[in-house]
Amino acid sequence: MRIDLQCDGVKATPGLHDYVSRRMRGAIGRFRDHIQWARVKVADGDGADKRCVVQLRLRNLPDVVFAIKQLDVRAAVDAAAERVSRVLAQRLRRQQKPGRGASAPVAALPA
Template sequence: MRIDLHCDGVEAPPALREYVARRMRFAIGRFRDHIQWARVKVADVNGPKGGTDKRCVVQLRLRNLPDVVFAINQLEVRAAVDEAADRVARVLAQRVRRHQRPVRATAASLAVVPA
């Protein structure tokens, strides 16, 4: 599984790239068999205007499940990445749990054997 990091308007020193990769690997590590690839995009939305302007967009391509895509806005890049990593772990747990839930037997599908 690969994790691609794209930065728009945000300086991406090696320390930030390593931080994003480490947080995302930790968040999605136990689901690696279900993930084809992950893309994380960090951007400065408002530029020099200020405000809640750091956005972290996460896109996951899953095997046999719908893609996961969402965006988190925060004041700081690392805060956005942290919140995105927490959310991606919750969303993946839900998706995988729903997908692996066994099919319940209905009354019509149960064979009745006379005694």
């Protein structure tokens, strides 16, 4: 599975790339069969905030996209890794439940 890192206003050091890759692989590793690719963008936010935007392309499910703001880039990546793990677990659990949201079949009434 490919994890792309994009940096906007944040220095893209090899250490940051390794950190993001390690944290995201740890968070989504058990779901890797359901993910086509992952994109992580770290950027300067408003003021001193840093943003971490995560986009995951899933197989047979809608994409997962969200943003986290923190004071530090690594803190934003950590929070995003925790959230992505929870979101994927919820989505896949919902997908596995048969008949979720469907009403019970209606029996035909005699004429």
